[in-house]
Amino acid sequence: MAKANLFEPVKVWLISNQLYRVSGTEDILPEKSLSLGPCLVTPQEHSNIRCRSIDVVLPQPGTSEMKVLADTLFAELFATDNELAVAYRGNSRWLKAYEPVKVGDMSETPKPLRKGGVYLILGGLGRFGLIIAKHLASVYQAKLILTTREKLPPREVWEARIANADDSDKTAWRLNKLLELQELGAEVLVRNPDLSDAQQLSQTVKEIVTSFGELNGVIHAAGIQQHTSILSIEQSECDAFFSSKVSALYALEQALERCELDFCLLTSSLSPFLGGLGFVAYSAANLFLDAYAANAYCRGLPWRTINWESWHRIEQTTTTNDATGNEVGSEVAKLVMTDEEVVDCFTRALCITHTPQLVIATGDLKKRIEQWVKLQQLGDYQSDRPQNDEDEATVEQQAKRLDLVAPRDEIEQAIVEVGRAVLGIDEISIYDNFFDMGGSSLLAVQLMSRLRETFKQQIPLSALFEQPTVAGLAEVIREGDAKEEEIDEINALLEEIEALDEDEVERRLGKEN
Structure with missing residues (x-):
């Protein structure tokens, strides 16, 4: 469509x-x-x-x-x-309805975690896996088996790799975290099974039981998070999402068939409730994960899921990525969980065993569902959006600007008019960044919707994040017009060819040759 x-x-x-x-x-x-x-x-x-x-x-x-x-x-x-x-x-x-539940102090509640316990963390070298691993190491001196897709360098070169690394070396960052876990008293093994391969995963579990005598708990924290629009996503990208969160669960249940676990905790996200721009495969994979765990729970297995709010990832420093992976400042940053909050919620969630699924949200989930899923405020979001001091400062700054670059043609002028209506800003330069002017993901949806209606062209949402200026969007629209003209010319040529009889086609081909 x-x-x-x-x-x-x-x-x-x-x-x-x-x-x-x-x-x-x-x-x-x-x-x-x-x-x-x-x-x-x-x-x-x-x-x-x-x-x-x-x-x-x-x-x-x-x-x-x-x-x-x-x-x-x-x-x-x-x-x-x-x-x-x-x-x-x-x-x-x-x-469907959601009601918040406040979990009180559970410090005295018995937790299904053992001193010196043996725990397998799938995706254990991701940020979330390492947060939990650090807690298990520092409090329980646990034996930790962490899986990762990444092939780590030999143990004897870790210190040198760390010493010579710059801030962009994520492998060195992970190696340093592994050494910290050992210093906290944990015994750590790193393995690289294909999580979607039941035989490889079974071999890893067998090795754990042989080495440590038992396996007490499993935490599934594996998965990728990338953003691709519905129009752009390829089968290979879907396969990558489903490998770690769909195929992996079939393999995991088979691998754990003979294990008596205290718990098997699956890490999900809020995407099953909120979706997200570019999250069609990601949300689908997490929806499956939630449903699979609920089925296992109903069959008497200690499987559960936690749908987590966002947490700080390795690559995040002072800014936060929104549902499309683009920096939008404080809009999402206020909701991101700290490491301490993740650990606190993790330990509380382990004590709640009467349900297969828990949702941890730092914001008002019902309100976010209304905005993002029911899209109730899409049309009038700007008028209802509370202004803070930063918003007022931005408007004042725009009003006083002297370096305004005016639209150069009708396309840019139309984009500026739409931008003014969506952002509530009187003056927009064609080189102003949409997100620097206070644009959010929700406003991005509104902006692109109005641009599609204005130009009668299917402008991809990704265009705004790749070209977040009036000048950039105008170029995308001009290229789209050119492609449509080319398609019209091809269609007209095809219609002309179809109208020719065989003799005429052969005559023209002969003339061309």
């Missing part, structure tokens, strides 16, 4: 069965949860498209219940409410 430059409102319904667990006892298929990733992200990247999910229980064919279901679905398709996920169970219509 997007590639066809369809700008009219479009409604898409995903009708399924065995997708949502309502009563807690239904037999769901985690594989179906992958389909919710596009449902979440498509409307965020393409504002004219709305997706709704309707889950049902299929009655026997030819029964009166089947007719009732057909009537129910027909009514639901024409419903005017804003509910994006609905489940029908019998005559009951269920809606």
Whole structure:
């Protein structure tokens, strides 16, 4: 639809069965949860498209219940409410809702962690894995087995590599963290199994049990996080996401078949609830992870997921990346968790065993769902957006500027007009950076939506992050116009060729030769 430059409102319904667990006892298929990733992200990247999910229980064919279901679905398709996920169970219509739960002091609550315990952390050399590993090392002097895709240099050169490294050497950073874990009293092994390969993962587990006599807990913290729009994503990129969070879970359950664990904790994110620009595969993979863990939990296995708020990653210093990987300043930074908060939530979450899933959010999750998923404030977000001192300073700075570069043609002028309406700024230079002017991810969606409507062109969302100025966006739009003209010329030529008879085609080909 997007590639066809369809700008009219479009409604898409995903009708399924065995997708949502309502009563807690239904037999769901985690594989179906992958389909919710596009449902979440498509409307965020393409504002004219709305997706709704309707889950049902299929009655026997030819029964009166089947007719009732057909009537129910027909009514639901024409419903005017804003509910994006609905489940029908019998005559009951269920809606998704989230309520905050405050977890009190659990310092006296027994924790399923053992002094000298043996713990496998998949993705253990990522920032999150190392935060947890440090806690297990310092408090429990644990035996830690950390997996990573990266092939580390031989142990005898670690100190030299660290001594000669600059700030950009992430391998040296990880080597230093491993040495710190050993200094804290942990015994550390690093292994490189392919997590999607059950045989390799089983071999790693077998080695752990042979070396230490047991395996007490597993933490799955593996995965990649990159941002690719729906229009741009390739099969290979989806495979990379699904390898560590889909295929890996099948392999992990098989590898742990004979282990009696205290817990198997899977690290998820807020993307199953909030989606995110460029997160179609990432959110789908985490949705599967959540559903798979819930299924395992219902089968009596000690599997659970925690959906985490963002935490500081290795590459982050003074700025924070938004859902598209671009710097947007304090908008997201206020929500990012510190290492201490991650450890505190981790230890509390281990004590809560009556549910297969916990969500840890530092902001108002319901409000964020309304903004990001239901998109209730997309049209009037600017008028409701609270201004802080930085916003007022930015507006004042814009008003006093003397280096304003005015639009040079109609395309740039139209972009400036849209930018003024979205950002609430009177004066915009064609070289001003959208994000430096107070632009956020949500405002980016609004800006690109209006530009698509203005130019009747399917401008990719990534264009704003690659070319976040009026001049840059104008160049993208001009290139798009040129491509459309070229396509029109090719189509006209093809139509002319199709109208020729065989003799005329041969005559013209002969003339060309």
